[in-house]
Amino acid sequence: MMTSRLSLLALAALLLAPAAVAAELSKDDVKKVLDANPSLVLDVLRQNKKEFFEVVKQAAQEEQLNQRKEQQEAQARELDERIKNPLKPEITKKTRVRGSFKAKYTLVEYSDFECPFCGPKAPNGNMGGYKIAETLREKYGKDLRFVFKNKPLPFHAKAMPAAQWLEAATLQSHEKAWALHDKLFENQDKLGDAFYEEAAKAVGLNVEKLKKDLDSQAVKDSIAADVKEAEALGFEGTPGFLINGVPVRGAYPPEHFDMLIQKIDEAAKKN
Structure with a gap:
């Protein structure tokens, strides 16, 4: 008991000593006391719970702010880099495209039909990937072409x-495939086999031929190529977008794309 009291007094002296005295205490002095009496730290924390949790809370908030700042800085650096050196998805004459091949802007989406953030409305109430793409198509009209690529998550x-x-629908008709996409x-x-068949009939597809093509090598190769490309370009989750080669990782609102398009246009004027 006497030893414990002496240790507490020693710790108190270390923590509460005037600056001039504290300056003379070395880290070794503090370490020796704490090594000999590790329970002292717990005693201090128990007696100052409120202050302790305030410190932890403040540290967590500061860490979140630092992480957010680092993320924003990384995104800004990537934006500058990708405007100068845009990512290049594969788009050929065989690619399923909505809009003119000569359009000023190209929006590519890597998406998953079951993903809750990829549909019309995300769980947080904001626009999902499908609605974002449709909004941009409506706003930019003939100046924007849209390419959808599959990234079904496992x-x-x-x-x-x-x-x-x-x-499989695309093998029959790009136009009808887009209607099925919608x-x-x-x-x-x-989503399910019954609905797939119902939807395919509704848009005028040959359902029997479509069923035969589902497991075809052409279908497998097309999906595999999309997934491989998405991963090669750094897209892990869905939805992911490219607007003229500038990546957008997530369901950002249309205004974010407007900002990117403005920056893309400004950069083009300088060149």
Whole structure:
């Protein structure tokens, strides 16, 4: 008991000593006391719970702010870099495209039909990827072309079958495939074999031929190429976008794309 009291007094002296005295105490002095009596720290924390948790809370908030700042700085650096050296997705004459191949802006989306952030409305109430793309298409009209690429995530059981139906539909008609694309996203809660067949019939596809093509090598290769490209360009989750080669990782609102397009235009004027 006497030793414990002496140790407490020693710790108090270390913590509360005037600056002139504290300056004479070395780290070794403090360490020796704490090594001999590790419970002293717990005693101090128990007696100052409120102050301790305030310190922890403040440290956590500061860390969050630092991480957010670092993320914003990294995004700004990537934006500058990608405006100068845009990423280049594969787009050929065979690519399923909405809009003119000569359009000023190219919006590419890597998406998953089951992803809750990829449909019309995200769980947080904001626009999902599908609605974002449609909003931009409506706003920019003939100046924007849109390319959809599959990135079915492995933990979404309905995503791969939906992607297969889309790619099988594309073998028949790009126009009808786009109509099926819309129905799949607008009815995410109905995804399943029965709905795929119903939707395919509704847009005028040959369902029997489509069923035969679902497991074709052409369909498998198309989806695999999309996934490989998305991963090579650094897209892990969905949705992911490219606007003239500048990446957008997530369901950012249309205003974010407006900002990027403005920066892209400004950079083009300088060159």
